[in-house]
Amino acid sequence: MDKALLEVDGLVVDYGRARALDGADLRVAAGQTVGVVGESGSGKSTLGAAIGRLLPRQARVEAGEVRVAGEPVLDLRPAELRRLRRNRLGFVFQDPIASLDPTMRVGRQLRLVLGREGRGDVAGQLARVGLDAARVASAYPHQLSGGMAQRVAIALAMAASPELLVADEPTASLDAQVREKVLDVVFTLAAGAGTSIVWLSHDLPAVARRCDRVAVMYGGRVVESGPAAAVLGAPAHPYTAALAGSAPAAAAPGVRLRPVPGRPPVLTGPSPGCAFEPRCPFAEERCAVERPAPVRVGEQDALCHRAADLVGELEVVA
Amino acid sequence: MRLLLWWGGRALSSAVTLLGISVLIFAALRLMPGGFAETILGPFATPEQKAELAARYGLDQSVLAQYGHWLAAFGTGDFGTSMISRQPVAAELAARLPVTAQLTLLAVAAAVLAGVPLGVVTAVRARPGGGGGAGRLLSGLGVSVPEFALGSLVVFVVSRYGLQTTGYLLPAAVLSIFAISATARTTRDAVLGVLVEQHITAAVARGETPWFIIRHHILRNAAGPVLTLTATITAYLLGGALIVEYLFNLPGIGSYVVQAVGRRDYAVVQAGVLLAAAVFIVMNVLVDLLVGLVDPRLGRRA
Amino acid sequence: MKKLRLDPLSLAGLACLLLLVLPALGSLVDAAGDPDAIVGPRLQPPGPGWWLGTDNLGRSVLPRVMEGVGTTLLLSSAAVLVTAALSAGFGVLAGYRGGYLNELIMRVVEVLYSFPAIVLAVLVAAVAGPGQLAALASIVLVTIPLMTRLVRAAAVAVAGRDYVTAAVISGARLPRVLGRHVLPNVAGTIAVQGTYALSVGISVEGGLSFLGFGVQPPQASLGVLIRQGGTYMMAAPWLIIGPGAVLVLAILSINVFGDGLRDRFEPRETRSLV
Amino acid sequence: MILELDDVTVSFTTGPPLRRRRLDAVRGISLAVAEGETLGVVGESGSGKTTTSRVALGLQRPTSGTVLFDGRPFPRRRRDLAGRIQAVLQHPHWSLNPRMRVGQSVAEPLAVLGRPAGSLVAEALEQVGLGAGFAERYPHELSGGQRQRVSIARALITRPSFVVLDEAVSALDVSVQAQILNLLKDLQAEFGFSALFISHDLGAVRYVADRIAVMRDGEIVETADAAAFYTAPEHPYSRQLLESL
Amino acid sequence: GGTAAAPGTPGGASADAKAPPGYLALADDKLPAGGALSFAVHIDSGAATGLDPQLADVATSWQLMSLVYETLVTVGPDFAPKPALAESWETPDPKTYVFHLRKGVAFSNGRAMTADDVVGSLKRLLAAKSVWRGQLGPVEKVAKVDAGTVRVTLAEPYTPFLAALANVPAAVLPMKEIEAGSLDPAKAMLGTGPFKVQDHRQDVSWSFVRNEHYWDKGKPAADSLSVTIAPEEAARVAAVQNGSAALASLGNVDSAAMLAGAADVKVATQATTDFYYLMLNSKNPKFADPRVRQAVNMALDRKQIAEVALGGQGRPTGVTPAGLPGACDPATLPSATGGGAAKAKELLAQAGAAGLSFTLSIYATEPAPAVAQVIQQNLQQAGVTVRIEQMDEASWAGKVYGKVPAPFDSALSWFAGYADPGMVTTWWNPDVAGFNQGFMQADKDLNALIARAGATPAGPERDKALAEVCAKVDTDSQMVPLVTRPATIAYRADAVSPSLYATEGYGNLLRLVADARVKRG
Numbered sequence A: 001m002d003k004a005l006l007e008v009d010g011l012v013v014d015y016g017r018a019r020a021l022d023g024a025d026l027r028v029a030a031g032q033t034v035g036v037v038g039e040s041g042s043g044k045s046t047l048g049a050a051i052g053r054l055l056p057r058q059a060r061v062e063a064g065e066v067r068v069a070g071e072p073v074l075d076l077r078p079a080e081l082r083r084l085r086r087n088r089l090g091f092v093f094q095d096p097i098a099s100l101d102p103t104m105r106v107g108r109q110l111r112l113v114l115g116r117e118g119r120g121d122v123a124g125q126l127a128r129v130g131l132d133a134a135r136v137a138s139a140y141p142h143q144l145s146g147g148m149a150q151r152v153a154i155a156l157a158m159a160a161s162p163e164l165l166v167a168d169e170p171t172a173s174l175d176a177q178v179r180e181k182v183l184d185v186v187f188t189l190a191a192g193a194g195t196s197i198v199w200l201s202h203d204l205p206a207v208a209r210r211c212d213r214v215a216v217m218y219g220g221r222v223v224e225s226g227p228a229a230a231v232l233g234a235p236a237h238p239y240t241a242a243l244a245g246s247a248p249a250a251a252a253p254g255v256r257l258r259p260v261p262g263r264p265p266v267l268t269g270p271s272p273g274c275a276f277e278p279r280c281p282f283a284e285e286r287c288a289v290e291r292p293a294p295v296r297v298g299e300q301d302a303l304c305h306r307a308a309d310l311v312g313e314l315e316v317v318a
Numbered sequence B: 001m002r003l004l005l006w007w008g009g010r011a012l013s014s015a016v017t018l019l020g021i022s023v024l025i026f027a028a029l030r031l032m033p034g035g036f037a038e039t040i041l042g043p044f045a046t047p048e049q050k051a052e053l054a055a056r057y058g059l060d061q062s063v064l065a066q067y068g069h070w071l072a073a074f075g076t077g078d079f080g081t082s083m084i085s086r087q088p089v090a091a092e093l094a095a096r097l098p099v100t101a102q103l104t105l106l107a108v109a110a111a112v113l114a115g116v117p118l119g120v121v122t123a124v125r126a127r128p129g130g131g132g133g134a135g136r137l138l139s140g141l142g143v144s145v146p147e148f149a150l151g152s153l154v155v156f157v158v159s160r161y162g163l164q165t166t167g168y169l170l171p172a173a174v175l176s177i178f179a180i181s182a183t184a185r186t187t188r189d190a191v192l193g194v195l196v197e198q199h200i201t202a203a204v205a206r207g208e209t210p211w212f213i214i215r216h217h218i219l220r221n222a223a224g225p226v227l228t229l230t231a232t233i234t235a236y237l238l239g240g241a242l243i244v245e246y247l248f249n250l251p252g253i254g255s256y257v258v259q260a261v262g263r264r265d266y267a268v269v270q271a272g273v274l275l276a277a278a279v280f281i282v283m284n285v286l287v288d289l290l291v292g293l294v295d296p297r298l299g300r301r302a
Numbered sequence C: 001m002k003k004l005r006l007d008p009l010s011l012a013g014l015a016c017l018l019l020l021v022l023p024a025l026g027s028l029v030d031a032a033g034d035p036d037a038i039v040g041p042r043l044q045p046p047g048p049g050w051w052l053g054t055d056n057l058g059r060s061v062l063p064r065v066m067e068g069v070g071t072t073l074l075l076s077s078a079a080v081l082v083t084a085a086l087s088a089g090f091g092v093l094a095g096y097r098g099g100y101l102n103e104l105i106m107r108v109v110e111v112l113y114s115f116p117a118i119v120l121a122v123l124v125a126a127v128a129g130p131g132q133l134a135a136l137a138s139i140v141l142v143t144i145p146l147m148t149r150l151v152r153a154a155a156v157a158v159a160g161r162d163y164v165t166a167a168v169i170s171g172a173r174l175p176r177v178l179g180r181h182v183l184p185n186v187a188g189t190i191a192v193q194g195t196y197a198l199s200v201g202i203s204v205e206g207g208l209s210f211l212g213f214g215v216q217p218p219q220a221s222l223g224v225l226i227r228q229g230g231t232y233m234m235a236a237p238w239l240i241i242g243p244g245a246v247l248v249l250a251i252l253s254i255n256v257f258g259d260g261l262r263d264r265f266e267p268r269e270t271r272s273l274v
Numbered sequence D: 001m002i003l004e005l006d007d008v009t010v011s012f013t014t015g016p017p018l019r020r021r022r023l024d025a026v027r028g029i030s031l032a033v034a035e036g037e038t039l040g041v042v043g044e045s046g047s048g049k050t051t052t053s054r055v056a057l058g059l060q061r062p063t064s065g066t067v068l069f070d071g072r073p074f075p076r077r078r079r080d081l082a083g084r085i086q087a088v089l090q091h092p093h094w095s096l097n098p099r100m101r102v103g104q105s106v107a108e109p110l111a112v113l114g115r116p117a118g119s120l121v122a123e124a125l126e127q128v129g130l131g132a133g134f135a136e137r138y139p140h141e142l143s144g145g146q147r148q149r150v151s152i153a154r155a156l157i158t159r160p161s162f163v164v165l166d167e168a169v170s171a172l173d174v175s176v177q178a179q180i181l182n183l184l185k186d187l188q189a190e191f192g193f194s195a196l197f198i199s200h201d202l203g204a205v206r207y208v209a210d211r212i213a214v215m216r217d218g219e220i221v222e223t224a225d226a227a228a229f230y231t232a233p234e235h236p237y238s239r240q241l242l243e244s245l
Numbered sequence E: 001g002g003t004a005a006a007p008g009t010p011g012g013a014s015a016d017a018k019a020p021p022g023y024l025a026l027a028d029d030k031l032p033a034g035g036a037l038s039f040a041v042h043i044d045s046g047a048a049t050g051l052d053p054q055l056a057d058v059a060t061s062w063q064l065m066s067l068v069y070e071t072l073v074t075v076g077p078d079f080a081p082k083p084a085l086a087e088s089w090e091t092p093d094p095k096t097y098v099f100h101l102r103k104g105v106a107f108s109n110g111r112a113m114t115a116d117d118v119v120g121s122l123k124r125l126l127a128a129k130s131v132w133r134g135q136l137g138p139v140e141k142v143a144k145v146d147a148g149t150v151r152v153t154l155a156e157p158y159t160p161f162l163a164a165l166a167n168v169p170a171a172v173l174p175m176k177e178i179e180a181g182s183l184d185p186a187k188a189m190l191g192t193g194p195f196k197v198q199d200h201r202q203d204v205s206w207s208f209v210r211n212e213h214y215w216d217k218g219k220p221a222a223d224s225l226s227v228t229i230a231p232e233e234a235a236r237v238a239a240v241q242n243g244s245a246a247l248a249s250l251g252n253v254d255s256a257a258m259l260a261g262a263a264d265v266k267v268a269t270q271a272t273t274d275f276y277y278l279m280l281n282s283k284n285p286k287f288a289d290p291r292v293r294q295a296v297n298m299a300l301d302r303k304q305i306a307e308v309a310l311g312g313q314g315r316p317t318g319v320t321p322a323g324l325p326g327a328c329d330p331a332t333l334p335s336a337t338g339g340g341a342a343k344a345k346e347l348l349a350q351a352g353a354a355g356l357s358f359t360l361s362i363y364a365t366e367p368a369p370a371v372a373q374v375i376q377q378n379l380q381q382a383g384v385t386v387r388i389e390q391m392d393e394a395s396w397a398g399k400v401y402g403k404v405p406a407p408f409d410s411a412l413s414w415f416a417g418y419a420d421p422g423m424v425t426t427w428w429n430p431d432v433a434g435f436n437q438g439f440m441q442a443d444k445d446l447n448a449l450i451a452r453a454g455a456t457p458a459g460p461e462r463d464k465a466l467a468e469v470c471a472k473v474d475t476d477s478q479m480v481p482l483v484t485r486p487a488t489i490a491y492r493a494d495a496v497s498p499s500l501y502a503t504e505g506y507g508n509l510l511r512l513v514a515d516a517r518v519k520r521g
């Protein structure tokens, strides 16, 4: 396996009353783009935040490790952590307008970031993300549309040419056309700078189109990961299959949608077995009591006791 | 044009407010027990003396007529004449204003320079074990020592060692203790409100240093309430720091007006109150303007 | 689960406050003696019969301090409650409704502020007799403008939030919208400004009593005791140490407790800057 | 018709006091929603979808034009409509009172009506795929999608006759989205409410909407039956939209 | 504790040990003349009548005006009349006073004082609607005899005449300038006194410089005097402590103890003839019955008031101020010998007023509240409940003097006691006093007694007459004299050597300022 830029190993994160990550593993190689998908509440945002050690105070890391370029993020001293964030990491959040300082013109915010880096000009950075530099630089965040604001946020995150960009649903509040434009910007810039991307998303088709790899999360674990086409086209984990099959866009008119039956788990401690077991049509006895270990199926790694048995059985209803 | 309109509107509403205040204070003064006659002429005054005094200051006219005359004179810049000193009130206020202004300036400067950092530190360190507790105690201590107690102590102790209590530094220091604490506490509250916002997380994620985030992002965002407080403190102090003026025997506006209230020296009280009101109103306008500049979101709403 | 979880410092503040107030309310005051009775020679240092010394009229200081704590805290907190109620009401209404109502309320606040507390105290004293009511009204006047403005500013921010809109859509009436949604979200500001106002209130009470408008003799209040004690600072320091310490302790614990309350009203976690 | 908008224009004045501009957020739009019908509204960002919904909710008085709800103008007292109109607003982040527990938030529309909540809150949370245990949480303890589902539960708890869903499923993963969309359809079949369904996601709109209105730059450029729209869109902008699906 | 005992010591006046009888301190005339003096006092002259001394009716105004204006006669340390602008005088008969004017007296503008100024001033005073006009007595005629002699004729004998003439309102004004209109005495002061005004800012400060034309050569000893007005006691204490003022008037009876440790600061307590009195409003049904008033009077413990409220610096007094020659002995008054609280209870029961409760209206300036609280304690012994109502001076004055009948139960105040025991008794005749008509019933017998005491020449006869007035006032108990009012002065022994009388009649702290020597180096 090629040298990993990001390694998350067995990460367990607890928020007082809930366990958000229950042993999540993720590996991202340099230059790779990884889409992280999964059920709402499965721990995507928590994973994303943990990569930059940006978890809220009440979150506790119970176990596991996060390494970026070999550096143990969770154990760094503050100054080292800041250096790491500055030099290697970039973040884009879901709500674009809220992630810009409302009291400062956009140009000034960019200049603050660039000034620190000592390179690039504001106009250039804005042009890079496809914005009318003159107009946007002198605007306050609340005067921008969501799409424009998100591109500004991307410009801020990419200004330092990070090695790894973590984007948490950066396009959820944007319309289809703007979404495509924003994603184009992100992926073009990343490709140009050799930046790896961890893209937390609900948008399976877009992930399939743009990412090298996909990681599917469920119940605080990455239950399946592998090349995007393979994971979404020929799932190895029953949950992936169910997820891919419930997309409304994929449904024919008049056909009832098929959500994954049952309710997502709310963990308060380690899941005794496979967290998907109660909802899994293929569950056997051991699934409830034995935590699955990663299994290599084809090009994917899956956390499923039955992954090998199910090859060819899972299909995406399209 | 729009600029003129905006200022015009604000000026008009301020003028109406001032007019309302003038009516109220005029009425209140005349409703106060203890007339000018008993107070100013003393118990031994004869009815003739009282009548003469009333005639001299037009106090024998109807209250409405008095108000009319006073207002007309006020419009021409004549604030009336003190019944005690027989001097024009405007001149006396002008003579006392520099005292009050210097005190205010010093105290407010201290409040901002010391209070804001203290507030930021206590907020940023608010989590348990962050050392914010010490700051909280410190800023709590400041508001818990009443001005008159601290002032008496300072005046007494300092003079005991033969040191002069003249000048503005000492009284300004006494005034500022309270102001510093108040500023610190308001700053803390405002900063805590900013810390939960996402753009702060975004800045942290960019690897900015705490100091950088405070300087560039937190201070501006927390400026609204702090500016409001500062303006209010400034207005309070410009209206007269009564106790400190007395303790340090500074001839400022506060003691002048309060003494005048005590003697029912109408013209002085009226002018003093309107001055304080005008200061307060102007400060409010200024703050609205400033806050709008610092935080464009609020400007939009104003 | 309605447990009020506070940090240790705030809890200490609360405990301290209770410790100060409870004896003042209970019958302990009587046990300490008649605060008005002349019990010994003037200006005696602490000793048996007068555990905190005697004052310039030969009264025992201990019962006077105990009475004073009760008077002052009661008076100031009553005043601050009035201020908080008015400020919260006006500020929230002005901030939520905006427009002309906002203008009107803010102008009224300006008028109130501009009215000198002393004049008001004299007027109230004339109508209702001098004493606590006059002091109370003055404290309210002095503390109301700042609090109203800050509450209003906070309410403006809250008024635009979607949860308020959602409540309006649900058909919630004004009192419910203000009471359940706007008010709790500006409660932090009210808590902070309330404790600040309390300090101001105690200061004003002392100042007014000094000018003769506050608490009437022989009733003791901390303001009066400290004011008088101040003039005997050298000859009889016990006159100021007792009430002074109690006052500082009281306001300090109120403030620390108020900060704790404020943090408590903020369920969101602040993030570390590092 | 439960809702009729006729030639509605909404203008805002924006900018600082010194440089005010007038901006028409929506311009001369007309639309109608029949009982039991779902009208999907699509269009680019800033095209006036949210503004239209605010007019439909009676939150925004139109600068010109008329709005009729249930054949009558909006009553002066909103209270009279309590429980009959609900909405899921666009930003999940601010749609829940941070000082109220999830359960309290969901129960609020019932409380407004003075109806007992009973087991309704737990049921509503179950329906949107959240356990009853979530009732005890504060909004900041939820993920983005969970928060949005709480808003949906709150909107549906009174079984309103008209619901506005503004980007109600945008923060949800496909599976939960499907669950919610199914829920909407089921409830609509059961209670027959009308809905204004605003979304960027043409797939989701196709699934729930009976008719579709396309907005662009403050105007409605096309209104059509869902089936017709998806097969043969008339307006060039509509075609452009469908291409990206 | 040692410090605590000090304030209790009567006459804690740590005055000059070397001071002669009648003096608290005597200026050391071996010190060189010249230099600047700075004083701090608590209040400025502040009358609506401006600076006109004839209309001034408060001691603080007299005090400042006495630096500029002088009278024909003045009083010595024993209250005996002493020559001032009149070098000598004679009394050919009890109704006639002939004054021989001092030569070489000039106003500070350099113009010599003439008999016309004297006559004009007195006539102006008699025509003025002022308080002091009443104190001057039944003056019938003022006439110039020659350039150096003035004769005043009274309608009836009036013993306090010279004492009344010795106070500032009877000062000699520059009548020529006043009549010519070049001086408005309400706005500016021009007198024959040791100082002239250089600058005045109302309620802030006065500055005086020596009058180069002053007749008493070698005086004033100091070249200039600045007076700072500092209403707050702490500010005045600070001023003497740090030496920014050489002398300050203090209000706290325990100042001696307060300043005990301060280097070079001396505190002197000057006795005065001023005294506190309690007004029992006899036009109020509560006090209409004289027995009720007597009971209240009887229950008062004047000793305790003096000891506790005034730190032992005051002393019980009857209506004739204790300390003045010829004053009655308060210990012999009916209220003192009547039987105290027990008897008071009995009297109240008889009057059907058992369980009496009333309000005592006071103003906030110390020591009035202290006096009131001791009274409250005293009366509690007799089963009487007193509610103290404290207000600002203006409200208080409005309530007490503003209306007829006056709307209060009882009130506390003080009178200046002046320099003759009979002078203050005039205020017990409401027809003359005027201000107390709202709360005091005129008593013909008392008025007659007061008049007789006024007309009786000084001597045992007059003492007896005064004693009768005392007793009558005491039984009447409408305005009840309580205790004398001490004045406290602190000065820097290293900066000034002042002269101070042991007892003062006109509240004039600055009386002997012309003698004060500045210490330097």
Ligand SMILES: Nc1ncnc2c1ncn2[C@@H]1O[C@H](COP(=O)(O)OP(=O)(O)OP(=O)(O)O)[C@@H](O)[C@H]1O
Pocket: A015, A016, A017, A018, A019, A020, A039, A040, A041, A042, A043, A044, A045, A046, A047, A056, A058, D140, D141, D142, D143, D144, D145, D146, D171, D173
């Ligand atoms: N501050 C918190 N306190 C308690 N629980 C939390 C907190 N934040 C998140 N959680 C819980 O942790 C789990 C994971 O949350 P996270 O935000 O990582 O989910 P997500 O995968 O990003 O979901 P979504 O797609 O809805 O955004 C959820 O069940 C959520 O309820």
Ligand SMILES: Nc1ncnc2c1ncn2[C@@H]1O[C@H](COP(=O)(O)OP(=O)(O)OP(=O)(O)O)[C@@H](O)[C@H]1O
Pocket: A146, A175, D012, D013, D014, D023, D024, D025, D026, D043, D044, D045, D046, D047, D048, D049, D050, D051, D052, D090
């Ligand atoms: N209160 C307001 N004041 C000023 N302008 C406003 C206001 N509300 C909306 N606008 C403007 O009106 C236009 C329409 O906004 P609206 O929110 O309705 O768009 P939208 O279609 O909902 O967009 P999105 O898909 O991004 O949510 C935008 O240009 C917006 O900036």
Ligand SMILES: [Mg+2]
Pocket: A044, A045, A046, D143, D144, D145
């Ligand atoms: Mg998330």
Ligand SMILES: [Mg+2]
Pocket: D049, D050, D051, D090, D166
């Ligand atoms: Mg919208």
